[in-house]
Amino acid sequence: MENVYLTIVLAPLLGSIIAGFFGGRIGRAGAHWVTILGVGLSCLLSLYVVVGFVRGTLRVFDGPVYTWMVSGGIQFEIGFLVDKLTALMMAVVTFVSLMVHIYTIGYMADDEHNWPKESLAGKNGYQRFFSYISLFTFSMLMLVMSNNFLQLFFGWEAVGLVSYLLIGFWSVRESAIFANLKAFLVNRVGDFGFILGIAAVAMYFQSLDYREVFAAAPQLANVQIPIWGDTHWSLMTVICVLLFIGAMGKSAQVPLHVWLPDSMEGPTPISALIHAATMVTAGIFMVARMSPLYELSETALSFVMIIGATTAFFMGLIGLVQNDIKRVVAYSTLSQLGYMITALGASAYAAGIFHLMTHAFFKALLFLAAGSVIIAMHHDQDIRNMGGLRKYLPITWITFLLGSLALIGFPGFSGFFSKDAIIEAVHLSQVSGAGYASVLLTLGVFITALYSFRLYFLVFHGRERMDEHTRHHLHETPAVVWVPLALLAVPSVVIGWLTVEAVLFGDWFKDVIMVAPHHDVLAQMGAGYHGQVGFVLHGLMAPPFWLAMGGLALAWYIYMMKPVIAGYLMVRFGVLYRILDGKYGFDQLNMALFAGGSRGLGKLFWKTGDQKIIDGTLINGSAHGVGWIAERLRCIQTGYLYHYAIAMILGLVVLLTVFVTF
Numbered sequence: 185m186e187n188v189y190l191t192i193v194l195a196p197l198l199g200s201i202i203a204g205f206f207g208g209r210i211g212r213a214g215a216h217w218v219t220i221l222g223v224g225l226s227c228l229l230s231l232y233v234v235v236g237f238v239r240g241t242l243r244v245f246d247g248p249v250y251t252w253m254v255s256g257g258i259q260f261e262i263g264f265l266v267d268k269l270t271a272l273m274m275a276v277v278t279f280v281s282l283m284v285h286i287y288t289i290g291y292m293a294d295d296e297h298n299w300p301k302e303s304l305a306g307k308n309g310y311q312r313f314f315s316y317i318s319l320f321t322f323s324m325l326m327l328v329m330s331n332n333f334l335q336l337f338f339g340w341e342a343v344g345l346v347s348y349l350l351i352g353f354w355s356v357r358e359s360a361i362f363a364n365l366k367a368f369l370v371n372r373v374g375d376f377g378f379i380l381g382i383a384a385v386a387m388y389f390q391s392l393d394y395r396e397v398f399a400a401a402p403q404l405a406n407v408q409i410p411i412w413g414d415t416h417w418s419l420m421t422v423i424c425v426l427l428f429i430g431a432m433g434k435s436a437q438v439p440l441h442v443w444l445p446d447s448m449e450g451p452t453p454i455s456a457l458i459h460a461a462t463m464v465t466a467g468i469f470m471v472a473r474m475s476p477l478y479e480l481s482e483t484a485l486s487f488v489m490i491i492g493a494t495t496a497f498f499m500g501l502i503g504l505v506q507n508d509i510k511r512v513v514a515y516s517t518l519s520q521l522g523y524m525i526t527a528l529g530a531s532a533y534a535a536g537i538f539h540l541m542t543h544a545f546f547k548a549l550l551f552l553a554a555g556s557v558i559i560a561m562h563h564d565q566d567i568r569n570m571g572g573l574r575k576y577l578p579i580t581w582i583t584f585l586l587g588s589l590a591l592i593g594f595p596g597f598s599g600f601f602s603k604d605a606i607i608e609a610v611h612l613s614q615v616s617g618a619g620y621a622s623v624l625l626t627l628g629v630f631i632t633a634l635y636s637f638r639l640y641f642l643v644f645h646g647r648e649r650m651d652e653h654t655r656h657h658l659h660e661t662p663a664v665v666w667v668p669l670a671l672l673a674v675p676s677v678v679i680g681w682l683t684v685e686a687v688l689f690g691d692w693f694k695d696v697i698m699v700a701p702h703h704d705v706l707a708q709m710g711a712g713y714h715g716q717v718g719f720v721l722h723g724l725m726a727p728p729f730w731l732a733m734g735g736l737a738l739a740w741y742i743y744m745m746k747p748v749i750a751g752y753l754m755v756r757f758g759v760l761y762r763i764l765d766g767k768y769g770f771d772q773l774n775m776a777l778f779a780g781g782s783r784g785l786g787k788l789f790w791k792t793g794d795q796k797i798i799d800g801t802l803i804n805g806s807a808h809g810v811g812w813i814a815e816r817l818r819c820i821q822t823g824y825l826y827h828y829a830i831a832m833i834l835g836l837v838v839l840l841t842v843f844v845t846f
Contacts, residue, residue, distance in 0.1 A: 195222040200318035207311025215311035219318040227278035265331030273328040280461035281321040283668040290665035324462040333392040350454040360449040367443035374433020381426030398476040424484035431467025452555030459517040460548035486616040489529025493621035496522025503635035531703035532609035539602035546590035546676035553584040572648035576658040583669040592633040598680030612705040633735025641743040
């Protein structure tokens with residue numbers, strides 16, 4: 185099986201290399217075919233691995249592939265750990281990536297119009313984009329298949345690098361360059377904590393291998409380490425919090441969330457790939473993989489839970505005031521990531537991963553459907569200029585509706601099973617902060633339904649608000665665009681129903697995810713589980729269902745029956761609207777504190793360090809000193825003989841005095 189696993193990883197890399205380095209020779213068709221074949225092969229083999237684990241014909245693979253070096257007794261290796269958690273992630277990543285690759289053929293068909301004629305960057309841009317997204321898939325696979333912290337960090341940084349390239353793909357746009365720099369720098373903040381956590385693991389465990397670290401963790405559970413002065417912290421808490429800071433950057437948790445909405449500056453296919461299956465899910469996967477460490481720190485679990493719940497609720501509120509179709513979906517991603525993170529803090533790791541899986545399908549569907557709308561609207565993304573698109577885009581409409589129902593957790597849809605499981609698990613949790621998290625997640629259901637169906641009604645129903653030229657040219661997008669929507673709609677509807685029993689209450693994650701008995705909220709839920717129908721019937725009587733229906737009904741009333749209410753509410757609650765529209769001031773804070781502070785620090789080093797100390801004192805100062813001394817010594821050279829004679833006599837006197845004295 186080692187060759188199969190190598191093929192899964194290397195097939196997208198090979199496609200990326202061919203499209204990237206030989207794109208000019210193979211042309212557009214060659215670039216998309218070679219990358220689609222590479223990712224398609226990887227997807228088929230990933231599904232083969234999943235089926236093997238389902239049937240019990242495959243065993244866990246954990247072994248090195250390549251040893252880079254050995255230093256200080258620590259082995260730095262490339263290796264694979266393929267268990268049921270890895271298999272699930274591989275299947276999700278490759279399937280969504282394959283759909284995005286196919287969709288990209290249609291979306292980027294006219295990409296040359298986005299570049300000035302004289303731009304060299306636009307030459308072979310189509311091929312370059314396919315190379316990037318295939319490289320993104322390779323990077324994510326390296327991350328999820330790693331069996332050690334070194335490879336984890338490689339994949340972690342690789343997805344960050346490729347996201348930088350993709351967000352700023354349209355490099356002639358100033359907003360795209362600003363967005364990709366923002367994403368890169370904000371992630372560096374999180375990654376600094378992440379690498380410190382890995383360094384702490386290497387220092388205290390003397391190994392970077394997962395198996396060795398997890399086996400030794402219980403023996404180090406009570407170790408206290410000095411942080412500053414006489415303050416001591418639990419080693420496990422320090423490691424877990426530092427690792428989670430990395431997850432806060434990658435998975436866009438408050439306050440390191442600011443990069444994700446701006447990532448919409450990239451083409452829509454990469455928005456779907458980042459938000460659905462790669463990069464933002466890396467943090468959730470990492471924490472779940474590190475469950476043997478997190479279970480040893482109650483403080484870290486509480487920290488994770490509070491951050492996740494705060495993100496889930498407050499980022500969802502911002503989605504209510506967004507008018508860019510992609511940004512509404514982006515803020516829903518932030519909110520749903522908060523749900524996943526909160527589940528991890530409640531030790532319901534399986535529920536978090538389950539929601540990661542279901543969310544990947546319906547969020548990719550929503551983004552790609554939004555892209556279909558954007559294509560039809562000639563790249564106008566303002567939902568205030570849309571309306572009544574249902575009759576023009578019937579396939580996009582129905583798939584978008586299915587994705588929206590899955591997002592709000594409508595009974596029977598995939599999001600219903602995963603979101604309800606998270607809310608119930610947090611409600612049962614005894615970790616500090618669970619009460620706070622439970623309230624915010626429950627209220628968040630109402631907010632999710634409200635902004636989701638505000639978007640749906642404004643885009644597909646009501647009065648047509650586009651200009652006459654746009655209306656005249658409206659039609660359903662090509663098959664290469666809508667076929668991936670249809671294929672993603674299927675798991676968005678049924679995957680929760682098919683997998684809830686095995687993933688949440690079965691043994692899918694047995695011996696993969698470790699949960700302490702006193703934290704095992706899913707076991708408590710499992711005691712009352714009576715099949716999918718019972719799960720749905722129980723959900724129909726729970727507050728989240730009625731809150732979701734309330735949000736849907738309110739959106740229908742405001743945006744379909746009484747549109748004037750929306751304007752009234754904007755004026756009546758102007759202060760709240762401005763706070764939400766300003767995104768709580770996080771962008772201004774970052775620009776003033778971090779960006780402004782960095783510029784101020786750079787200016788200080790420039791003015792004081794470079795100009796005054798280095799140039800003014802060390803370089804020019806030494807030259808001026810030599811000049812000043814030379815100016816004084818030049819006075820001695822008068823050219824008069826008696827001046828030199830007096831100088832010689834005085835010198836002789838001084839020398840005689842010295843010799844006589846000493």
